[in-house]
Amino acid sequence: MSRKMLLAAAAALSLCAFPALAQETVAITGGKVLTGTSVIENGTVVIRDGRIVSVGSGAAPAGARVIDARGKTVSPGIVAVDAGLGAQEVSSVGGTNDLANGSNSIGASFDVSYGLDPWSFTLPVARLGGITRAVVVPAHAGGGGGFSHHQDDGDHDFAGIGGGGLQSPGLFAGQAAVVQLGQGTDILVRPRVAMVAPFGEAGAGIAGGARGAQFVQFKETLAEVRLYARNKSAYDRAALRGLSVSRADLEALIPVVEGRMPLIVTVHRAADIQQVLRLAREEGLKIILDGAEEGWLVADQIAAARVPVLVNAIANLPGDFERRAARMENAAALNAAGVVIAIKGNEGSVHRAREARYNAGNAVSHGLPYDAAIAALTVNPARIFGADGQYGQLAPGAAADVVVWTGDPLEPLSRPTAVFIDGREQPLTSRQTELRDRYLNGGEGDRPPAYRQ
Template sequence: MRRVLFSACALAALALGGAAQAETIAVTNARILTAGPAGEIATGTIVFKDGKITAVGANVPTPAGAKVIDAHGGVVAPGFFATGSLLGAVEVGSLGNDLSVNNPAIGASFDIQYGLNPESGLFPVARLGGLTSAVVLPLPVGGRGGEDSDEEDDNASKYTAGPGGEGSKSHALFAGTGAVIDLAGHEALVTKAKVAMVAPFGQSGARVAGGSRGAEFVALKEALADVRDFMKNKAAYDRAAYRDLALSRGDLEALIPVVEGKMPLVAVVHRASDIRQVLAFAREEHIKVILEGAQEGWVVAAEIAKAGVPVLLNPFDDRPESYEELAATMDNAGRLSAAGVTVAFESTGGSARARETRYEAGSAVSHGMAYDAAVAAITINPAKIFGVADRTGSLEPGKDADLVIWTGDPFEPLSQPTAVFIHGQAQPMTSRQIELRDRYKDLGRALPPGYTHP
């Protein structure tokens, strides 16, 4: 057995070439947060090879010839998820994004996967916050917050789904489908595409439908009825021998998995009364839903739990920033979790601040959420909600070796990752920001030629 010092040099060597992928690696002397049935292991070993975990436990022997990384009592946790993230679709928000579309023929059929950039400079920053996966979701009209500005109101009116001077624009009822990606920065970054359809509800949904919440539900029911009719009469539709349908053929096709109950609908909703309406709508239409936002979710926690509906939320959404969020509170996550709701934390600040996801989890714990529930909210829960739990989200044999070694509790701001593995490959522990820091921290040395005057 060869012992390797737990150092940046050793980890850099692991990252070089394909040979490291085939090598057996054992991380020993670690407190392991499995996020799986084994729970927390006070002191244990995790072994992985060829990108997959082969063993994890308190008494796991180190395989002969394995490269050993001594965690020195640090924490090993699954790689975290940036859920509801903009990673890969937004570099600088003011310069545009690949998260939304204004095209009468493309609404539900908009697919986020095709615009993702595997070379995003924000991936390394996110990895240094312990993130190895992201759930990237399209932005619906009105965004994901509560009530919006007057400027956004004017913009939303362009998407009105009801009759108007420019006719029906029912495509705006649906924002498109999201994807789960890994953050290793390679071309094959999509773990699973078409994981969910996104739609705005509450005030934003009302704007799309012409100004009324009631109008949106009428428009949604008509749209789903059109999808069901389309499924039964595709041949007639293709011959132009069927009645006109509000949605394009692409949108109708994209919504078939939703009406069949195979693809969940992410309902962006905030107010408790709106949440109740969404739950009732899902029951009546026999579709699966995921609540996103849910700042007043704790008010109807028992109803959400009874319906078996998961919730995506940001624990920092604690202020009544609109009339849709008057009951927002820092203990929303804890109350929902205690009621039996499956909770996943959404990424703070879009893409540039996704690395702060672990701070959200720590804050939720400080406001009453159980520690293991907070761990689950950024690991196994998003993996389950979006259908990739068979591959990642917890440290179990057979799953991808997506894991992070920390100096201490990952929810403590002073703890830092010392190694990040995605599919068993060690990731560079640097980013452009760190490289720029190192380049210019010594002001006494000569500057590059571009910084000197002739």
């Protein structure tokens, strides 16, 4: 084979392995456009090279492929928060669960992005629910509103260093990552977007049983991180006193103590929320509250601290003493106080991640303004995790994550008729729909030979 032919073959293979963004111009016309911050009736959204080119009421540009959205609704892709998408297949099967970590030497340094599976069956299902991006969060004892996080049973069998004085288990669950749900082999958008730690009853259990003990241990850990950051050379020479966390965890926590990496704090009780706000103020931490079922009781304090909240809008049962005042109006009360909220899905936002929009609809029925509910699914998650203007909204320059719906996105019977992620149109199929179609009306012709005998 000639050198010229070899080069041509190599170029073709590279294009297959790393497909370029679609170059065609797509115009979605005639629909009700929810930009994430406003509404445009009979609007036009123009996509090119993976980005939103324009959003308005003008005509489609010449040469564009036109998608007729008359009678339909066009919205940004939903951003799932506190999710396990791509990192958990079956929660009860350990080998498919890369959200939970049981090492006492790798806590804060646990990076969930290394366990992501772009072939996960959960991704197309979520995509069919209009989800285009997700914030994947490590599991921990007493985790957030999804209620499928790892529960601490008190029987710790930790990998890593044994009796070396390291925290067992650690106070930190690890670092979250942002993923996109488009087809392809690389779903990671940004790793290490936030640190995760449980407080309240779960945090107290880790620290020895009392809430006060956790706060003391937490502050001491942050002091150790600052000591290490100032004296790395002494640490390398073994000339620094013994520290309670590993070097990997110390390094991972430096951005947290410096206020560059937000800390997702799982907390439920109003009294615990107050103490976490105090801790953040004293230590100079940038925090995000996760859960906050009793947040409405201290909404003004949360707003004054300018702390956002990841909320399960349908959490309304006092399943324990931390959620005695849980109510369906929580999201509305937080929003009314000026808190930036993002609405979560159910059961860890893996198999039921798509239910975030149902939860948002329920929040609207309990007082949350409609536009605030749309923002809580799209613009707000991006803003909370430092990507304001990059995705989660229909605006020039933003990633072309666009969903065309048959109707109102908050109406359960509405469904996507087109989904774009980074400008690429996605198939509206999943393993479930393929199995349905295969065996619909008997499906004899598509069955494997053994099934036809």
